Amino acid sequence: MATVKDIAKQAGVSVTTVSRALNGYDDVSEKTRARIREIAESLNYSPNAMARSLVTNQSKTIGLLVSGLSEEGAKDHFTFDVLNGLNDRASEYGYDLILFNTNSAKQRVKSYAQLCRERRVEGVILQGVKVDDPYLQEVIESDIPCVLIDIPITGKNVGYVTTDNVLGAYEAVRYLIKQGHEAIAFMNGHEKAYVSGKRLEGYNQAMAEAGVPVDASWVLNGEFSEPVARDQALRFLQEHREVTAMFCSSDLMALGVMQASKRLGVTVPKDLSIVGYDDIVIAEYAHPSLTTVAQDKFQMGSAAADLLMDFLQGKETSGEKILPTNLVIRDSVTRLR
Amino acid sequence: MATVKDIAKQAGVSVTTVSRALNGYDDVSEKTRARIREIAESLNYSPNAMARSLVTNQSKTIGLLVSGLSEEGAKDHFTFDVLNGLNDRASEYGYDLILFNTNSAKQRVKSYAQLCRERRVEGVILQGVKVDDPYLQEVIESDIPCVLIDIPITGKNVGYVTTDNVLGAYEAVRYLIKQGHEAIAFMNGHEKAYVSGKRLEGYNQAMAEAGVPVDASWVLNGEFSEPVARDQALRFLQEHREVTAMFCSSDLMALGVMQASKRLGVTVPKDLSIVGYDDIVIAEYAHPSLTTVAQDKFQMGSAAADLLMDFLQGKETSGEKILPTNLVIRDSVTRLR
DNA sequence: TTGTAGGCGTTATCAA
DNA sequence: TTGATAACGCCTACAA
Numbered sequence: 001m002a003t004v005k006d007i008a009k010q011a012g013v014s015v016t017t018v019s020r021a022l023n024g025y026d027d028v029s030e031k032t033r034a035r036i037r038e039i040a041e042s043l044n045y046s047p048n049a050m051a052r053s054l055v056t057n058q059s060k061t062i063g064l065l066v067s068g069l070s071e072e073g074a075k076d077h078f079t080f081d082v083l084n085g086l087n088d089r090a091s092e093y094g095y096d097l098i099l100f101n102t103n104s105a106k107q108r109v110k111s112y113a114q115l116c117r118e119r120r121v122e123g124v125i126l127q128g129v130k131v132d133d134p135y136l137q138e139v140i141e142s143d144i145p146c147v148l149i150d151i152p153i154t155g156k157n158v159g160y161v162t163t164d165n166v167l168g169a170y171e172a173v174r175y176l177i178k179q180g181h182e183a184i185a186f187m188n189g190h191e192k193a194y195v196s197g198k199r200l201e202g203y204n205q206a207m208a209e210a211g212v213p214v215d216a217s218w219v220l221n222g223e224f225s226e227p228v229a230r231d232q233a234l235r236f237l238q239e240h241r242e243v244t245a246m247f248c249s250s251d252l253m254a255l256g257v258m259q260a261s262k263r264l265g266v267t268v269p270k271d272l273s274i275v276g277y278d279d280i281v282i283a284e285y286a287h288p289s290l291t292t293v294a295q296d297k298f299q300m301g302s303a304a305a306d307l308l309m310d311f312l313q314g315k316e317t318s319g320e321k322i323l324p325t326n327l328v329i330r331d332s333v334t335r336l337r
Numbered sequence: 338m339a340t341v342k343d344i345a346k347q348a349g350v351s352v353t354t355v356s357r358a359l360n361g362y363d364d365v366s367e368k369t370r371a372r373i374r375e376i377a378e379s380l381n382y383s384p385n386a387m388a389r390s391l392v393t394n395q396s397k398t399i400g401l402l403v404s405g406l407s408e409e410g411a412k413d414h415f416t417f418d419v420l421n422g423l424n425d426r427a428s429e430y431g432y433d434l435i436l437f438n439t440n441s442a443k444q445r446v447k448s449y450a451q452l453c454r455e456r457r458v459e460g461v462i463l464q465g466v467k468v469d470d471p472y473l474q475e476v477i478e479s480d481i482p483c484v485l486i487d488i489p490i491t492g493k494n495v496g497y498v499t500t501d502n503v504l505g506a507y508e509a510v511r512y513l514i515k516q517g518h519e520a521i522a523f524m525n526g527h528e529k530a531y532v533s534g535k536r537l538e539g540y541n542q543a544m545a546e547a548g549v550p551v552d553a554s555w556v557l558n559g560e561f562s563e564p565v566a567r568d569q570a571l572r573f574l575q576e577h578r579e580v581t582a583m584f585c586s587s588d589l590m591a592l593g594v595m596q597a598s599k600r601l602g603v604t605v606p607k608d609l610s611i612v613g614y615d616d617i618v619i620a621e622y623a624h625p626s627l628t629t630v631a632q633d634k635f636q637m638g639s640a641a642a643d644l645l646m647d648f649l650q651g652k653e654t655s656g657e658k659i660l661p662t663n664l665v666i667r668d669s670v671t672r673l674r
Numbered sequence: 675t676t677g678t679a680g681g682c683g684t685t686a687t688c689a690a
Numbered sequence: 691t692t693g694a695t696a697a698c699g700c701c702t703a704c705a706a
Contacts, residue, residue: 003684014694099436281618369676
């Protein structure tokens with residue numbers, strides 16, 4: 001593989017000149033620059049990014065840490081969409097993405113932070129990690145600039161991107177109320193998730209506003225899992241025939257609730273209205289199609305890239321980006337009366 | 338950031354000793370090794386992968402080139418699943434993945450091959466590219482070891498992973514025939530795709546075996562697109578009320594056909610049986626749920642990693658891996674008579 | 675068992 | 691406008 005030295009030799013100049021010619025410095029005559037360019041091309045020269053990084057101390061690389069990336073059966077496109085947005089924007093900044101995953105088969109000895117330091121990533125995006133994940137602490141304390149998805153931590157070079165979970169849930173529940181529902185249960189996710197707390201807030205808020213008292217036992221924990229939500233719903237719906245609607249903290253759980261309904265002979269939306277959260281692809285194809293709170297996952301990715309770049313460029317920033325949600329109305333809710 | 342030099346200084350030894358102690362050479366006394374390890378730890382030392390690469394000439398990095406990665410609305414989990422399998426296996430080999438995408442907003446000046454050379458990736462996986470993609474040629478000619486997904490090219494350090502498309506299609510159609518169908522149309526993808534040719538082969542084979550003549554006009558081109566398949570089906574189904582089944586070269590197209598059926602008042606599967614291909618997540622949730630030819634995408638990814646490693650380690654290999662498919666029977670096919 | 679010295683490919687500093 | 695030279699952090703003959 002050709003190096004600057006090869007070019008220099010062939011052009012009869014020094015490596016310095018070659019370097020500067022190729023990097024567009026203006027203290028090199030156009031004539032030699034042209035000659036050098038030509039030779040570089042003919043030699044199929046590509047600068048060695050690593051050698052460059054070594055001296056500039058810039059790897060032009062950002063790390064993506066995804067917990068549970070390798071798990072099969074991740075039905076929600078969430079991770080992937082965020083990754084796309086991220087990659088798209090990062091490449092605009094001239095950065096490439098490098099992927100790390102935690103749960104490798106051979107219990108990886110190296111820690112996240114170590115991986116990042118070895119590769120000298122300039123920043124990190126963390127996604128899908130739980131609030132109590134030990135990796136989380138490790139990375140935050142590592143002083144590598146870092147942006148979290150859906151975990152609200154800010155600090156020196158630490159920020160996060162999320163959507164307006166309170167408002168999203170609020171609007172969903174208010175929509176149900178406007179459709180005449182009052183007996184509205186809430187299938188929430190596990191407590192380790194930041195978003196769960198926020199969405200509960202939104203639920204409570206909408207209920208309070210409508211003057212509907214909230215029964216704590218009507219807030220279920222589906223652990224963001226389809227089968228768990230199904231089982232929870234199975235139990236709950238049998239005990240509470242009076243419920244007319246259920247708001248779910250994820251589409252996957254909403255699908256679980258649908259399954260439970262079907263099994264119990266409860267027709268959606270006639271006997272039970274359901275609203276989900278996320279707007280995953282399946283939502284549109286479910287039967288009936290699912291009314292849900294949509295998050296723009298692609299945008300979450302690019303916003304995360306933007307925020308990280310702010311850190312890297314030393315820009316002043318609050319370190320938080322809260323994106324809007326959008327209620328997508330389909331066929332899983334019926335108007336009461 | 339701590340370097341070997343720092344450690345050496347603090348331990349009162351040379352950098353050589355540090356390097357060898359940390360890399361597990363046995364010509365260093367256990368006592369000094371222990372001391373060096375301790376100091377390294379206390380200094381939070383991580384070796385600089387780039388400096389190491391520079392001298393070992395091994396980047397421990399493989400590139401992933403995905404065409405159309407950033408396109409929103411890629412409903413099939415395909416790319417993502419493959420990526421997961423790839424990443425999972427690669428990390429077992431001690432390799433990290435670096436992502437490149439072509440269609441960045443700012444028309445990226447650098448070519449794929451250039452990107453790969455700059456980052457000194459040891460090998461490349463190419464996915465989602467069309468047979469006539471200029472990038473394809475470029476990469477293949479670049480003499481970087483490379484594995485293609487679903488494109489049958491082999492050569493020096495070039496190989497591919499695919500599934501048995503002929504057999505997959507054959508089994509799908511034979512299944513339809515066993516259910517009593519004879520008037521079976523085929524919604525194929527575009528001709529630029531390798532898999533389309535193969536699946537057509539399988540279709541023809543099964544039909545011939547059953548002694549059912551194939552009418553070329555019954556083979557449609559849905560371009561692997563949901564709306565295109567829908568429109569094609571709309572036209573075709575109106576003209577051919579005698580068709581009882583349609584085999585589709587992708588689940589997405591099968592969904593398009595379902596939409597068309599619905600619009601025409603043709604009930605699936607009572608009036609029209611449908612078999613798809615891929616087994617994307619939506620297939621299970623569609624209404625009726627879709628009988629389809631499943632491909633293990635995760636496994637395709639890990640097989641690709643394996644093959645690439647064979648190249649990198651100079652192992653003898655045919656350069657092709659053809660994985661099995663698996664007919665998943667759900668509710669979109671009815672038994673005739 | 676340990677240390678010295680050279681080099682990987684690039685950029686940066688300084689002098690010519 | 692150009693060139694010599696010294697880094698960057700690491701590994702690896704070779705010598706001690």
